[in-house]
Amino acid sequence: MTQHQVLEYDVVVIGAGGAGLRAAIEAAAKGASVGLICKSLLGKAHTVMAEGGVAAALANVDDRDSWKVHFADTMRGGHYLNAWRMAELHAQEAPERVRELEGWGAIMDRTPDGLINQRNFGGHAYPRLAHVGDRTGLEMIRTLQDHGIHEGIDVHMEVTVSKLLMDGGRCAGALAYDRERGRFKAFKAKAVVMATGGIGRAFLVTSNSWEYTGDGHALAYHVGAELVDMEFVQFHPTGMVWPPSVRGILVTEGVRGEGGILKNSEGRRFMFEDIPPLYKESTADTPEEGWRYVVGDREARRPPELLTRDHVARKIVKEVQEGRGSPHGGAFLDIAWIKEHIKDSEDHIKKKLPSMYHQFKELAGIDITKEPMEVGPTTHYAMGGIRVDPDSQMSTTVPGLFAAGECAAGLHGANRLGGNSLSDLLVFGKRAGEYAAEFAAGNTPVHLQDEQIDLAVQEALSPLERDPGADVGPYRLQYELQHLMQDKAGIAREEGGLTEALNELQELKTRAQAMGAGGSREYNPGWHTTLDLQSLLTVAEAVVMASQARKESRGAHSRLDYLDKDPEWGTVNLVLKKGHDGEMELRREVIPEIPEELQKIIEEQG
């Protein structure tokens, strides 16, 4: 038998970004004993990078806003593939989740009346994003961290989960190892909350940190959880493109919310062309009207730069493809131009967008108060993930396994609105924690099986026993995978490329399973990468398979061979599950009919 420590909790939360922390806080508040597993140090998770704000219909800036408008905006943004019940709960509960953060020490930017200020963002009808300059994610994760450390939660930092443990059909915990010494820990838990974030590291150009390797998606899938909407990967329209070392780093949508405009190499504001029919009525006709909207004129309509991310990203790609891109293959994003309207525009920009100012100044040598930025699409967010019950966030197929935040699916449908991820992780993090604690209280203890643990330990250790020189090494293999996904399953997809991608993924899988890692068990990132690769390859396969099946273009999923939306696909989600033979199986599932009162809200909001 292998050596491992056993740690027992009512609830184990895997992942310590916003969703994981919020879930842990809630589970502890409900009286559960809670273990929180962080892949990195506490407070460093990817939430820290969220910039623009958290969407909640507080109606502090525009009193016409309400949960109903937020709900309708979210559904429209998701092209109606969303789990409508999640969109409803999210819109209703987000305001309270945001307000309670200030009771835990957060300090959002204020309106002149002293209320929480809100800013414009793509796809939101009214100024809705509570924010702190452009570091809202940092404010949120720090607030949750500083509150959470006093709630009796056991925090396990730099610990990586390699397998979920099962007791019959029920999730019973997780096997993990600590990075510092490479010692194994078996977490025994009556309920497990998955909050591991996204999958961006499967792509070459991404705004995501090294942690974003789809661990939660893959771990849950391998114990029988369903994945849904995996074809929808959000390419954020504005990542940095130059110099090469910063390619993919996020440029907040807040730049456009504060009046930033997109221009091509001819100086034309190309976003005024090709406005999608769903948004025709609500988009400004002229730059002048767009600016009036930015400064709060209630009669004015949104500038086209604030259309949804899927559309803006595609428009930038089109400009580049047609030879009107910026020198390094992007478009120009200009905030400096607001000096035409604002007297002390330099100070204004530095105040509203301090980290953007800093980021461009330090890393690209550009002063955004004077010059335009060069931007292009970057892999940003997975709309797809673990399929869950909308109210409880429990997996549809694995009892005792819950999921929240980016690794769960449903809320965003085919495309996520900016600001809806921070509210997602608060609303559904809380719900997952609450229902996990309830599940733990209402169910019998679990049993861990030594054979399962032994097998998992052997699997995790196997890369260290193999020859590290036999292939290109774990980092280069990951790089090959990223190239493959970027080229063949990226922002523009077609049948041939996707078929090739599926075949090449099988080959990479075989190589990854034979991959060796040099060095010892102590703080060994090479070894860790061999384990990350297993998760990455599972989620990559899910993305490619679902992308190949959905023969239309909708939201974030663009097919060059099926350029238009197909109404037949408009009521269908794609669900993936591990088959009995271990192969990935895909099926179509019709979205449950939306209740009349919610349909009415959608219609009323146009």
Added chain:
Amino acid sequence: MKTTTFKVWQGNSDGGELKTYEVEVDQGYVVLDAIHRIQAEQANDLAVRWNCKAGKCGSCSAEVNGSPKLMCMTRIDELPADKPITVEPMRTFPVVKDLVTDVSWNYEVKASIKRFSPKTADHEDGSWDMDQYDVERPQEFRKCIECFLCQDVCHVLRDHQLHDRFAGPRHYVYVANMEMNPIDTGDRVAELREELGIGYCNITKCCTKVCPEGITITDNAIIPLKERVVDQSYDPLARLIKLVKGSGD
């Protein structure tokens, strides 16, 4: 693409040494890019912490050419080109492996500090009114990314190793953020004077100089807190007023 020489400290708590690597450096490269390249091509198990690579998470703190820096925000073309670039772990904390140090002490200190405790909400929906002018000071402190470079450079910790009686600049910034939050009701002045040992700071401002977020740690956080300690501990009139108001320590 040009080749640059790096000397990277590798080892563990038993000791280590600078190892030399020749690295191809691309345009705009930061030190972390070079470390990643070494990791991918020459030393797969080289230990380094990083997350966002955009100066927002505060994970990749190290000493570059002897200065405490975030590796992700230190451009190679801004370092002297005529000599090798040395990269070493933060010296104030025990080494785990290579560039990774054990910073758990910081988490323990923070957990020991009296938590934020708000006054009753101003509105029925649980919200508070706060003026933007009043929140700007604590908002400056809330920019902190917990990179612990200020802790690394502070001589009270670095040279005198007074970790058991001195909380360090990061935690004074943390306390200042709560003390200056308009809705907080906590009083941490006695704690600052005793357990957190703010008196050991002799305001050399080294912390302010290394802060990658540009927080004016000494002037805006530490000095005002020191003044509060002095006022509350040694000013008889202030003590009397506090006594009458019933909130004395």
